Amino acid sequence: MILLDLFIGFLKVGCFAFGGAYGAIPLIRDVVLSYGWLSDEMLTYMIAVSESTPGPIMVNLATYVGSSQAGLTGSLIATLAVVLPSFIIVLLVTALLETALNNPYIQALLRGLKPCMIGIVLATGISMILKNGIVLQDNHMFIRPLLMTIGLGAVYFGSRRFRKRGISPILLICISAVAGILIYG
Amino acid sequence: MNILLDLFLSFAKIGLFTFGGGYAMIALIENTCVAEKQWITHDEMMNITVIAESTPGPIAINCATYVGYKQGGIAGSLTATLGMILPSFCIIFAISRFLDHFLEIVWISHAFQGIKIAVGILILDAAVNMLKKMQKKPMPRIIVLCAFAAMMVINMTSVRISSILLMLTAGMVSLFLFVIKRPVMKGGAGQ
Numbered sequence: 001m002i003l004l005d006l007f008i009g010f011l012k013v014g015c016f017a018f019g020g021a022y023g024a025i026p027l028i029r030d031v032v033l034s035y036g037w038l039s040d041e042m043l044t045y046m047i048a049v050s051e052s053t054p055g056p057i058m059v060n061l062a063t064y065v066g067s068s069q070a071g072l073t074g075s076l077i078a079t080l081a082v083v084l085p086s087f088i089i090v091l092l093v094t095a096l097l098e099t100a101l102n103n104p105y106i107q108a109l110l111r112g113l114k115p116c117m118i119g120i121v122l123a124t125g126i127s128m129i130l131k132n133g134i135v136l137q138d139n140h141m142f143i144r145p146l147l148m149t150i151g152l153g154a155v156y157f158g159s160r161r162f163r164k165r166g167i168s169p170i171l172l173i174c175i176s177a178v179a180g181i182l183i184y185g
Numbered sequence: 186m187n188i189l190l191d192l193f194l195s196f197a198k199i200g201l202f203t204f205g206g207g208y209a210m211i212a213l214i215e216n217t218c219v220a221e222k223q224w225i226t227h228d229e230m231m232n233i234t235v236i237a238e239s240t241p242g243p244i245a246i247n248c249a250t251y252v253g254y255k256q257g258g259i260a261g262s263l264t265a266t267l268g269m270i271l272p273s274f275c276i277i278f279a280i281s282r283f284l285d286h287f288l289e290i291v292w293i294s295h296a297f298q299g300i301k302i303a304v305g306i307l308i309l310d311a312a313v314n315m316l317k318k319m320q321k322k323p324m325p326r327i328i329v330l331c332a333f334a335a336m337m338v339i340n341m342t343s344v345r346i347s348s349i350l351l352m353l354t355a356g357m358v359s360l361f362l363f364v365i366k367r368p369v370m371k372g373g374a375g376q
Contacts, residue, residue, distance in 0.1 A: 022311035055273020056243035067281035086242020112359025119332025125309030127340035180299020
């Protein structure tokens, strides 16, 4: 049943998404692709939309996936599921056991979980760049995606040399949209 | 003003005006809850950040739950969390109804060809920032490397292993190493 799948899928995301929004993206990809809810392409578009609209990215993605699969009910269920674990855990920690997080066993568990999450996010970023930047078809390599990847990477990382904080993610998305229209148009 | 209503409106405002989620929100939450409303102290705010980093889920939700609970118990934490989610829920729900049609417009689909590339760059950047903040010790480095290698294989081939399984394995290995090391340390200290 789709509603139950949505609930369990996003509950898993909510339980394991350490490291904020970008930590959740590999998990959401995992769940969404394995159930076949959205194509990889559509999900990538939606990550950009979630980044450019207000609110936590994880919650935005859950709302969107839920809505695309089962309308308003689906979006409510998915959003509830992604928020529920952190709501309950923070409530337990603040209400009952302020010291639980200092427990040496929990600390040891977290020392394994967090670096693992970093490795997963790193691999996800690199494979997305490789997949979208180096498009091969019939032994023919397309030059436009490669040029855009190099150009956008240079703009984003290069801007930090001139301004302390560089350009914001939303500005990068705007620049990339304009570049897409100019190069493919 | 009623505290619950105040919590709801304040967090709805934060939810409506912070883009990009995560750490971008912490500044605004601190501004509202510490400086303006004085619901929590600066020290408590630091405490929340630590809790948020050690618990899963959106950081903004963690903050809203904590502040809401401190001010109005369970009802407060529910209201604050609901306020945090509601604005973006409405916006994304509206977008989800017309995004498919929107993408059929030629120049918008071209724009998304570019945006697709930007998303990869943003995710890579997030990972690099997390790496920079990580403890510079051999153990975390080995875990990062193993997780990275495993995830690259999963992404590039058709092997399907859930990333949650990878995380659980890493957590268990770390816990196991801790448990087998611990008695030795304890015995040493006891004598």
